[in-house]
Amino acid sequence: MKLYTYFRSSAAYRVRIALALKGIAAELAPVHLVNGGGEQFSAAYSEKNPQHLVPLLEHGDLLLPQSLAIIEYLDETHPQPPLLPADARGRARVRALSQVIACDIHPIDNLRVLKYLTDKLGVSPEQKTDWYRHWVALGLEALERQVAHAPETGLYCHGDQPTMADCCLVPQLYNARRFDCDLSPYPTLTAIAARCEALPAFVSALPENQPDA
Secondary structure (H helix, E strand, O other): OEEEEOOOOHHHHHHHHHHHHHOOOOEEEEOOOOHHHOHHHOHHHHHHOOOOOOOEEEEOOEEEEOHHHHHHHHHHHOOOOOOOOOOHHHHHHHHHHHHHHHHHHHHHOOHHHHHHHHHOOOOOHHHHHHHHHHHHHHHHHHHHHHHHOOOOEOOOOOEOOOOHHHHHHHHHHHHHHHOOOOOOOOHHHHHHHHHHHOOHHHHHOOHHHOOOO
8 A cells, every 4th residue: 555645735644644543554655746846747646646636545456536535445444443433423523524624624725726826826925824824714713613512522523532533633733833823712623633643643644754854
């Protein structure tokens, strides 16, 4: 099993956490998203992933993009420990929490969008940072409200063991700190993230602990 990754990609970070939680020793194949205009645009990588994004999981003849699809694939092929609850209602909640981040916050704040803002639309660095902080705050405010008083929330986003939602939360907060976002309005989320960040699996997946950092 091989994971095409980039140390600062929050989507790849999610999958690295999932692999570590499950104890899967996948080969990491770094794809630098900046050097030389971006290695993701090379002919070899474009053949594997026409979206020119990471992560990409290669498992035998399977080439699987999209972080949440990869995490669910890992959960189905390596069931222990589970990253989705056993009940349909719980699975739906974890997927919904994960998608708040992966579908609503991250896509409009990722590298290619930020580069378009500066390179094509000519926004200033300050405007770019304002853009990032605005959408992060909007998403995290909603997520905090969803998690803070829900009976399903435990030590982690859902219950008392990490799930796919926690795999998404930690990278998003990590990136928010890089942009000096004020996280004080989200005490539930930051407390959950702190518990996660103390676990060896989350530590091993940190961007600064990657071979391409």
